[in-house]
Amino acid sequence: MSASFSESIAQGDFIDLLNRSGYSWPNPAQVPTVDKTQLTQGTTVLAFHYKDGVLVAGDRRATAGNAIMYERCDKVIPIDDYSLMAIAGVPATAFEMARVLSHNFEYYRRSQLQPLSTEGKVRALSRLLKDNMGLAIQGVGAVSPIFASFNQKTGAPVIYFYDLLGAQFEIRTHTATGSGSPVIRGVLEHEDLWGESPLAGRDENDAALLAIRLLQTAGRFDSATGQASPDDLIYPIIACITQEGYHFIPDEEVAALFRQAVRRNS
Numbered sequence: 001m002s003a004s005f006s007e008s009i010a011q012g013d014f015i016d017l018l019n020r021s022g023y024s025w026p027n028p029a030q031v032p033t034v035d036k037t038q039l040t041q042g043t044t045v046l047a048f049h050y051k052d053g054v055l056v057a058g059d060r061r062a063t064a065g066n067a068i069m070y071e072r073c074d075k076v077i078p079i080d081d082y083s084l085m086a087i088a089g090v091p092a093t094a095f096e097m098a099r100v101l102s103h104n105f106e107y108y109r110r111s112q113l114q115p116l117s118t119e120g121k122v123r124a125l126s127r128l129l130k131d132n133m134g135l136a137i138q139g140v141g142a143v144s145p146i147f148a149s150f151n152q153k154t155g156a157p158v159i160y161f162y163d164l165l166g167a168q169f170e171i172r173t174h175t176a177t178g179s180g181s182p183v184i185r186g187v188l189e190h191e192d193l194w195g196e197s198p199l200a201g202r203d204e205n206d207a208a209l210l211a212i213r214l215l216q217t218a219g220r221f222d223s224a225t226g227q228a229s230p231d232d233l234i235y236p237i238i239a240c241i242t243q244e245g246y247h248f249i250p251d252e253e254v255a256a257l258f259r260q261a262v263r264r265n266s
Helices: 003-011 014-020 091-112 118-131 133-138 181-194 204-221 251-262
Strands: 045-050 053-058 062-064 067-070 076-080 083-086 146-151 156-162 168-170 174-177 237-242 245-248
Touching: 014 091, 014 118, 045 083, 045 146, 045 156, 045 181, 045 204, 053 076, 053 083, 053 146, 053 156, 053 204, 076 091, 076 237, 083 091, 083 237, 091 118, 118 133, 118 146, 118 156, 118 168, 146 237, 156 174, 174 181, 181 204, 204 237, 204 251
Parallel strands: none
Antiparallel strands: 045 053, 045 174, 053 237, 062 067, 076 083, 083 146, 146 156, 156 168, 237 245
C-alpha cells in the first residue's frame, strides 16, 4: 500500500483518496463548448425548520432551455441516514456530487470508526462546489444545493445553503433555490412571520401542505418548475429529517395532501 493511500485512510478523507487516485472534476479549459440550451436543469427546491425537524421538498421537472426533458426527477437525495441534499442546477453534476458525498461519509465512518461530524459534512460539500467552480462559472455545471442534516452531537437539525463557489450559510428558518425560488421566498417569510403559526411550530402535516402549495405557486410563475399532475401521478418529492433520521413521505400520502392543499374553501 502506497504512502499516499495510507495517508488518505488515516485521515478518513475519501475525496482526497479520489484525488490521489487520479479522479478529479473536469478541467474547465478542457471542456468542449456546450450549447447551454441543451443542458438539463432542475428546479425548484426548498427547506425549512418545522416542529420535529427539517422539511425538504422539490418539484419534479427537469428542463433543457425551453424544452421539458423529464417530469419525475428526484431532486432530494439521501446522503446518509441523517442527511439530505436538495439540488437545483445541472443534475449530472449534482448527482455526481451526491454520490461522492455519500461515499465520503461512509468511508470516514468505516475508516475512523465514528460518523463524520456535521461540520465535516457541511465542509465536504463546500469543497466539491469549490472544485466545480470553473464549470459553474462557464455555466455548464452550475449547482445550487441545499444541505439538511440532523446534528446528533447537539441534537438539533440544520439547514445550509450554498452559493456556486462553495460558500455555506446556515439557515435558521427557511430557504429556497432554483428558478422558481424568488416567487416563494417571500411567501415563506410571510408564513413564518404572520401565518397562523411560525414555521418552526408547525407539525409535519401542516409543513407538507405548505410545501405543496409553495411549489404549486412557483410552477404558476416559472415554466421550469413543474406543477403536480394528479392524472399522471406526479407529485412533489417531500422528505423530513428528525432525530430518528430522514424519511420520505410516500407518494400516496403526498397525493392525499395535494388534494387537501388545493381544495378551495366553499
